[in-house]
Amino acid sequence: MRSPIDNYLADLHADLLGLDTGVPFQGIPAMKDADNSKFAIAIATVDGHVYQVGDAELEFSIQSISKPFSYALALDDMGLEIMDEKVDVEPSGDAFNEISLARDSGRPANAMINAGAIATISMIRDRDTGRFERLLEHFSAAAGRSLEVSESIYASEALTGHRNRALAYMLRSFDIIETDPTPVLEDYFRACSVMVNTRDLAMMAATLANGGTQPITGTQVMGQEAVQRTLSVMTTCGMYDDAGSWIAAVGLPAKSGVGGGLIAVLPGQLGLAIYSPALNPHGSSVRGVEASERISADMGLHFVRAARLGRSVIRENYSIAEVPTHIRHTDAAEKLLAEYGECARIIELAGDLLFAGTESLVREVSSLDNDVELVILDLRRVDEIDKIAVRLIHQLARELSDESRTLALVQELAFEELSSLRSFPSRNEAIEWAQSTLLARHGSPDMVPETVAVRDFSALAPLDASDIAKLESLMEESQIEDGRILRRPGQEFGGVYFILGGKVATSTLESGKAVRRATLSAGMTFGEIALSAEGEQITRVTALGKLHLKVLSAASITQLEAEDPAAALRFWKALARDAYTRVEANIKDSTHPLN
Structure with a gap:
């Protein structure tokens, strides 16, 4: 069965395709003619599951989305104290390419604007391999695959990056960059020219959400301290002069890039990535911002709302054949229920059904064998149900019904939002219904006789x-x-x-x-x-x-x-x-x- 989350993303994607405002970034010749019809959304969970829709495999340049990952690598190399001497952590309130340097020290306001990102690149050390090779390996480790640089975009960046050159030389004049700024600039341009797709960005964001560990490979890409600082700066500075509006509406650490990409992170739960090349005046994807606002609101992802992770939602998943029945049946009925008992599954839940818990529930139900006819969700240990859970449970019920399957609930104190669904006050009564249903579907009338001599x-x-x-x-x-x-x-x-x-x-x-x-x-x-x-x-x-x-x-x-x-x-x-x-x-x- 297709996941309701896939269906939700498909509907959202179709709805936002009609949003045609904005234009691709014109400051880099190799990118100015990007196809505005291209649009993709991907969500990666911290256990490595990816939901995607649209042109999710289409590659584009990472641009400023490289900055959080460069910053994390520099933090791991140098530590917080030394990095803070070179790059501040304050919102600039300015556009991404503004000259935001402190008057007395020359420190850039933060690592998410161009000046701070160039300074950050200068702090990454050569080791067994050169600085840029380390950056590319770092990006690739977070994405979970080998990434490459677009030489044409790099050449275009280098040809037109006059403002960035000015920033680099100003940083050198304050000794923020302590060596020749030209190699630093070259590595910065190359870092922005790394090619990714939307799925890659979702996995990179999920690596940040997962405390620096890549969800699929299990590689520890960056340290916990570096992740904490990086996400903090992304929260206050990642969306440049639109950061306040973003955090109020979406409520997630985020970073946009003029290539049309955008990532957002819900720590401990997921990474979100969107691609659409048409930009708003702040340099962020128009569809990306709108999709992020919709997803955050619909799925309850705002950090104020989603901060409670709680216990693991799914406690157990078992068939009614594994449960001692409280109903006495004829021998023939018992034999049939032993044969068909696996066709009815009980999934016990506990804690809060917010997005992460609901996503794991939806994935669990969607992955059940097609032979499963009856799905019983035991909600008696669930404390709170968010609106995304209500929405997706109702959608699960509809999609199961479309396949001639049935969803039922066990809820001692019924959640009002789910009152329209088939419900039972106890597990015993739900099992009785499931057994009767299986006997009616697969048995003969004499298995449940109305009268017996x-x-x-x-x-x-x-x-x-x-x-x-x-x-x-x-x-x-x-x-x-x-x-x-x-x-x-x-x-x-x-x-x-x-x-x-x-x-x-x-x-x-x-x-x-x-x-x-x-x-x-x-x-x-x-x-x-x-x-x-x-x-x-x-x-x-x-x-x-x-x-x-x-x-x-x-x-x-x-x-x-x-x-x-x-x-x-x-x-x-x-x-x-x-x-x-x-x-x-x-x-x-x-x-x-x-x-």
């Missing part, structure tokens, strides 16, 4: 016809109305009840609330378990709809024991065998206790 009860199978006839002659027949309580906890043993038609529910009282323990239907018995509790009833038994019974009362059993002790003994052995079989089934898997 006494002679056909499985509990009496070891007895011969004469014993069964003798027992039935001692039974009393009755018709019971819906809702009538037949047995209450603490009552003395009242006999064995044979259900000829209809259903009963057994329940216990916990914290003042009735909790259903079992549902019994035609062909099943109740009442005999009281003998194992010092002769007292331990559950409440209530009729579910109209009920047809025959009762072998305690007095009738005493009469049988007096008149035919051997027949009475055979009867008790048959009941004990049946009870043992049921108890064994209920404790076969203690990892999923009845609840």
Whole structure:
């Protein structure tokens, strides 16, 4: 099944294709004729899963999106204290190419503007390989593949980069750059000319989100301290003179580039990347900014909202075949449920369903085998559901329905936003529905008979016809109305009840609330378990709809024991065998206790 997140991105992409304002960057001849129709969005999670739509494999130059990664490499090389002596961490409030140097020290305002980025490049040290080779390896490690430089864009940058040359020589005059600025400029131009695609940028952003570890390769690309400082500066300075508006509307550390790319980072959760070459007056992609605002709002990604990571959302994923059933079925029905039990899955959730948790849930459901017909989401341990979770759960339900599959919820205290979906107050009741649905779809009518004669009860199978006839002659027949309580906890043993038609529910009282323990239907018995509790009833038994019974009362059993002790003994052995079989089934898997 296609993920609802893929569908959301596809709809957003189609909607924003009509946004045709802005023009490609005109300051670099090799880029001024970029195709405005190209548009891509990619989201990479910190475990390496990528959602993408549009021209996500189309390459373009990284431009200023190189700056956060150059800064992180310099921080790892030099440390915070030395870097702070050369490059400040304050928003400039100016455009990306303004001459923003402190009057007294010559320090650039931050590493995200051109002056600060050029100074940053000068701080990266040659080691076994040259400075630019280290930069390219660093970018490639974050992207998870080998990246290359566009020589044509580099040549165009070098030919027209007069303002950047002026910045470099001013930095040299203040000893911010301590050597010849020309090689520094060349490496800066080359760093901006590295070719990436939108998927690459999403993975690079996800590497920052993942504390510097590349999500797929597991390579530690940059240190935690460098990542923390880099994301901090991206938050306040990454969008230049539009940073305040960006952080208010989108609320994510970000960096744009005049090549049309844009990245945003939700620490601990994901990296977002967008490409569209038409720029706004601030030098950022028009579609990129609009898409980021929409995604942040729709998915609840603003850092103020998404800061609570909480526990892992998915606790367990198991089939109903792995859970001891609280419903007694015929042997044929039990056999069918053993065969088809994997067709119904229960996914237990816990914590907060914000974007990251919802994304993992959506991915889990979307990856289920096509044979899974019923999906039950157990929400009883979920504390909060964000609007993106509501939206995607509803979409999951629709898409499963389109494939003739069904989504159901277990929610003791129902979330109002999900009240229109099929819901059950307990897992037991959800399992009962799932079993009934599978039996109806794959079984025959005799597997769930509406009526059963006494002679056909499985509990009496070891007895011969004469014993069964003798027992039935001692039974009393009755018709019971819906809702009538037949047995209450603490009552003395009242006999064995044979259900000829209809259903009963057994329940216990916990914290003042009735909790259903079992549902019994035609062909099943109740009442005999009281003998194992010092002769007292331990559950409440209530009729579910109209009920047809025959009762072998305690007095009738005493009469049988007096008149035919051997027949009475055979009867008790048959009941004990049946009870043992049921108890064994209920404790076969203690990892999923009845609840």
